[in-house]
Amino acid sequence: MITAILLFWPALAALLVLLIKGQGAKKVAFGAALVEFALSLFALSGFNTENGGTQLALNFPWIESAGISFSIGMDGISLLMVLLTTFLVPLIVLSSFKHDYKNPNVFYALILFMQTGLIGVFVAMDAFLFYFMWEVALIPIYFIAAVWGGENRIRVTFKFFVYTIFGSLFMLAAFVYLYLQTPGTHTSNVNAFYQLALNSGQQSWIFWFLFIAFAIKMPVFPFHTWQPDTYTESPTQATMLLSGIMLKMGIYGVIRWLLPVVPMGVSQWADLVLILSIIGIVYGSIIAIRQRDLKRLIAYSSIAHVGLIAAGIFTLNEQGLQGGVIQMLSHGINVVGLFFIIDIIFRRTNTREITSLGGITQNAKGLSIFFMILLLGSVALPLTNGFVGEFLLLAGVFQFNYIYGAVAGLTIILGAVYMLRMFQGVMFGTKSEATESFTDLTLNEKAVLIPLVIMVFWIGLFPNTFLSISEPAVMNLLTIIKR
Amino acid sequence: MTSIILLSVFGIANLFIGFMKSKRILLPLAILFLIVVFGVNLLSWNDTQSYFNNMLTIDNYAVAFTGIMVLTTLLLVPFSQRYVNEKDSNLAEYYSLLLFSLVGAIMMVSYENMLMLFVGIEILSIAMYVVAGSNKKSLRSNEAALKYFLMGAFFTGILLFGIVMIYGATGTFNITEIGAAQIATGGVMNSMFILGLLLVVIGISFKISAAPFHFWTPDVYEGAPTFFTAFMSTVVKTAGVAAFFKLMAAAFAASYAAWFPTMIAITVLTLVVGNIGAVVQGSAKRMLAYSSISHAGYLLMSLIAFNESSASSILFYSLSYATASIAAFGVLMLVADQKGSEKYEAFNGLGRTNPLLAFAMTVSMLSLAGIPLTAGFFAKFFVFSAVLQDSSLMWLVIIAVILAAVGIYYYFRVVIAMYMQPADNYEKIRVGSFASFTLIFITVLTILLGIAPALVSDIL
Numbered sequence: 001m002i003t004a005i006l007l008f009w010p011a012l013a014a015l016l017v018l019l020i021k022g023q024g025a026k027k028v029a030f031g032a033a034l035v036e037f038a039l040s041l042f043a044l045s046g047f048n049t050e051n052g053g054t055q056l057a058l059n060f061p062w063i064e065s066a067g068i069s070f071s072i073g074m075d076g077i078s079l080l081m082v083l084l085t086t087f088l089v090p091l092i093v094l095s096s097f098k099h100d101y102k103n104p105n106v107f108y109a110l111i112l113f114m115q116t117g118l119i120g121v122f123v124a125m126d127a128f129l130f131y132f133m134w135e136v137a138l139i140p141i142y143f144i145a146a147v148w149g150g151e152n153r154i155r156v157t158f159k160f161f162v163y164t165i166f167g168s169l170f171m172l173a174a175f176v177y178l179y180l181q182t183p184g185t186h187t188s189n190v191n192a193f194y195q196l197a198l199n200s201g202q203q204s205w206i207f208w209f210l211f212i213a214f215a216i217k218m219p220v221f222p223f224h225t226w227q228p229d230t231y232t233e234s235p236t237q238a239t240m241l242l243s244g245i246m247l248k249m250g251i252y253g254v255i256r257w258l259l260p261v262v263p264m265g266v267s268q269w270a271d272l273v274l275i276l277s278i279i280g281i282v283y284g285s286i287i288a289i290r291q292r293d294l295k296r297l298i299a300y301s302s303i304a305h306v307g308l309i310a311a312g313i314f315t316l317n318e319q320g321l322q323g324g325v326i327q328m329l330s331h332g333i334n335v336v337g338l339f340f341i342i343d344i345i346f347r348r349t350n351t352r353e354i355t356s357l358g359g360i361t362q363n364a365k366g367l368s369i370f371f372m373i374l375l376l377g378s379v380a381l382p383l384t385n386g387f388v389g390e391f392l393l394l395a396g397v398f399q400f401n402y403i404y405g406a407v408a409g410l411t412i413i414l415g416a417v418y419m420l421r422m423f424q425g426v427m428f429g430t431k432s433e434a435t436e437s438f439t440d441l442t443l444n445e446k447a448v449l450i451p452l453v454i455m456v457f458w459i460g461l462f463p464n465t466f467l468s469i470s471e472p473a474v475m476n477l478l479t480i481i482k483r
Numbered sequence: 484m485t486s487i488i489l490l491s492v493f494g495i496a497n498l499f500i501g502f503m504k505s506k507r508i509l510l511p512l513a514i515l516f517l518i519v520v521f522g523v524n525l526l527s528w529n530d531t532q533s534y535f536n537n538m539l540t541i542d543n544y545a546v547a548f549t550g551i552m553v554l555t556t557l558l559l560v561p562f563s564q565r566y567v568n569e570k571d572s573n574l575a576e577y578y579s580l581l582l583f584s585l586v587g588a589i590m591m592v593s594y595e596n597m598l599m600l601f602v603g604i605e606i607l608s609i610a611m612y613v614v615a616g617s618n619k620k621s622l623r624s625n626e627a628a629l630k631y632f633l634m635g636a637f638f639t640g641i642l643l644f645g646i647v648m649i650y651g652a653t654g655t656f657n658i659t660e661i662g663a664a665q666i667a668t669g670g671v672m673n674s675m676f677i678l679g680l681l682l683v684v685i686g687i688s689f690k691i692s693a694a695p696f697h698f699w700t701p702d703v704y705e706g707a708p709t710f711f712t713a714f715m716s717t718v719v720k721t722a723g724v725a726a727f728f729k730l731m732a733a734a735f736a737a738s739y740a741a742w743f744p745t746m747i748a749i750t751v752l753t754l755v756v757g758n759i760g761a762v763v764q765g766s767a768k769r770m771l772a773y774s775s776i777s778h779a780g781y782l783l784m785s786l787i788a789f790n791e792s793s794a795s796s797i798l799f800y801s802l803s804y805a806t807a808s809i810a811a812f813g814v815l816m817l818v819a820d821q822k823g824s825e826k827y828e829a830f831n832g833l834g835r836t837n838p839l840l841a842f843a844m845t846v847s848m849l850s851l852a853g854i855p856l857t858a859g860f861f862a863k864f865f866v867f868s869a870v871l872q873d874s875s876l877m878w879l880v881i882i883a884v885i886l887a888a889v890g891i892y893y894y895f896r897v898v899i900a901m902y903m904q905p906a907d908n909y910e911k912i913r914v915g916s917f918a919s920f921t922l923i924f925i926t927v928l929t930i931l932l933g934i935a936p937a938l939v940s941d942i943l
Contacts (some may be wrong), residue, residue, distance in 0.1 A: 063861075065941045066868075096851065128864070136857035147902055154903050165854070166888040173880050176868050 002043045003056045003072045006082065007119050009036055014112035015066035020105050026097060029108035033090035036115065038481065040086035047079055049469050052476030054125060061127070066186040071126040076254075076473035077325055080466060081122040081252055084332050085245050089115050092240045095340050095448045098347060101148055101235070109183075114140035116242060121249050127175040127188040134168055134249065141241055145234035163226045164216055171213035171253075174206050178261065193261045193292065196481050200264045207265030210258045211273070217250030218306050220273075221280030231299035236343040243302050244336040247354045248328045251309055252404040255324070259316065260480040266316065274400065278408050280307030286415035289421065294342045294352040298335065299423055301378070301415065305331050308411050311404065312393035316481060318474060320396025325470045327389025330377065330459055334386060337374040337452040339368065344445055345426065349434035354422060363438040368427055370441070370449045375423055377456040379415045387461035484534050484541055486549060487586050488719045494582035495519070501575020503554045506567050510917065512561065512580045519555040520585075523576040525547045537657065538596045545593035547798055547943055548725040552718045555805040556581060558925060561917035562813045565820060566710075577614065581714060584610035584643040588722035592729065597646045597656040600611055600726060601631050604642070604690060607722060608635050611715055615707040627706025627834045634689070642686025648679025649734075658734040665737035677741055683730070686744060691723035691779045693749050694756040701760070704772035711904040712768070713812035717805040724782045728797055731786065736813065739789065746787050751882060754780035767815055768825040770893050770935040771808070774851060777890065778804050781866050784883060788869035788876070796865035802939055803850060803858030803932060810847035813918060814840050821912045827896050832906025840912065843922040848894040850929050853887055858932035863887060865940060900922045 013032030016026050047055055057073030068138065074082065093111060101107045117137025124130035138161070146157040179188045181196055198206070216223045231239045258267055284303030291297035309327050312320040345360070346352050361368045373384070380386035390412065398405030431438075441449070459466060493516040500512065524546055531542040560581070566572040586604030594600040612635060618626025619855040652675045653664040665672055685696060692700040704712045735742060757777025764770040778800075785796040815825065817840065834841040850859030867883065870876050873916055914922075932939060 022681055048503065062935075063940065064936045065937065069501055132855045132860075135860070139854065143902070146899070161895070162888060162891055165891055166885075169607070169884040169888055172864070173867065173871075173877075176864070176871050176873065176880075177877070178873055180868065180874070296832065 323392025645682025
């Protein structure tokens, strides 16, 4: 029941927010998002972390004649993703308090509505419900980005929308096919999909149908072309939602709906996927080094980070999968923090060009510290959250093939290069015209950054808090995959 | 049967009421008539009856499709409010023609005899020829009527030719007997039968504007007054596809192998022509005309799936397509009246001036594009699952999927215009109360069916 409340509360709150005129909408939206976070903590308290199966489940018929059910529930992986969502959304809402978006009620209603879609993706245990929620999450973010975005928003967000829908329609076709393969009166339940006995030919093409959908969302090279433009043109909150949470939908989709459903297809194509992912790591990093726009730089760095996660989970070993799960959390936290810091800088200086910034440390000690911590988390320094994830992921990739591991390891070096180069250009050096009268963090900004930084250290120092939640679920999936 | 009688009586009554000076009573009256017919029609549910020596059979299939067509008309009629104030509009005649054409439409979904199918198509079509040209002073409207009439008459001839040949081969007009005749001879019959079958397929394909017999559609749909275009692209299409499936299922099931290649070619061509054609249009109305061709393609997909889910997937698709189209044409009508243009640019800034219109339009565009949370998604979903029951048709689904993604492009042009493009002037469009209520109703229905499709999908 708590799962259903978690799922529907944001949508209900969205309707409520829609009715509020003026800038009061953001406060209500923030309150609603906090309630959602509290609800998710309540769900955590009722969760048995020893159990690898689906818990807190709810199941009732949706389209009865077709055997399609409204089936939701969480295992450890879902729970972590839900917690990430409920943790980040209030912060994302809070981060927008300085912005006065026009039609704020619609803006915040769309954010909350999207949260329902996101949670829905993570808790859906029925293929068609998953697909349904997948698109429900997409529609609001499209409108947020396209209505409140920057100059080229219409063209850019449209490309994003068509690209993702195109991919997900293939996923739908694959789901329909799998559904029709289930015995008896068909069902689209996830466990029924896990038990399908498909031959390797079928698995091979279904793999691609599903992979394209997830790869576009993540995005894996070469399906990433929509991403940098969309991140750059979207309003900061949309960029945070996209990079912090929505991209995890793709990775989660792979873990839940691709690896265990077509394991033979995965082992056929794992090499190719790993190579693509590793190309993504190197390519994303190198382009990030050459970026001058801060938002674009982080966008490309995100391609590199996601490349490593993708490589890790396709190794199909425990380290890879566990690393993928923990790195999803870390990446979500770091990237949201970094985009927020860019937004802070942009609001004060009206520029995101590294060359026209500099010397911010002199005026803003507080900002520098927070920026540095998030950045170090991002380059995977030990004791920070990024280290745990990247270590496990690289260990997983090394186990799979040490040459891949060696190349993927470049991410640590290249990551340090572009991140530190950015920090140097923005924060050190002489003050520029734009940064002359830079002011330090306000209370509101600290309120967003402090929880993020706490999480950076928490995951970095005590990763077991989180790893132990997902471990039984990961082991459970691995037994299904290796059956 | 009662609904056919009632519609005829109401149609004639309407003509007489039209003699009264005030036109104000006509719209509420038409709505009342249609509500009565809708209710009476439902009384025949689960009560199969045959009439006129088995010429017509009112079974659940007929009741369900009649319900959809009457509902569609009911939702469309409020948008005729503009004609109430127009001096030289013949409102009473328009309503009567719509009611009469519904009689034809009902015959098309309940016939048991090929002659009844033919008569039904003619009753429906003749009313359409008239209303296409109802804007007497517009050259485009006259052109549309003439084009539609000439083409329509020609293809009716082809259909009749086909019916006669099948009669020649089997000695009967009754569709069940035609089906039985083939089973007696073990499926496919002689070449006269095959030729007749092909001609019938061509004749009906024309009526539902399936490619390559679609060429009249864009011009006629664009030229005809939008109010009637909406009727043509919804009720006429629903009736046509329902009649088509009934014919194939009852009369030609045994000759499946003979018509399947033709039908699949028509389907693929329709999907391609409709979707690609819609992309290049500059006018929203013409885009909707091409989109109606593409939806004929999706409907034909569930026909060629030809299994037990076909009927209900056609039913659901027709309903979701018809409601979304009515909203789309309705908003277009209101916008075009104010801005004097049917281009995409006419929609600029609508999100700011008329949030309700813009939201209703957005939901209907999302539904037509087949995006979840709207009825259109489940419509496409049911079609694809019906087709995929024969997994060798995967390629057809892939083509349809790619073209559905293309569809998003042109439907979203309207949405983008409404919410993201600046307008020249931000003048609020005045919307009548009936029309507002209808738009809200359609929007709620579309979302409701997008969340709980079982309400309709499970009834057949």
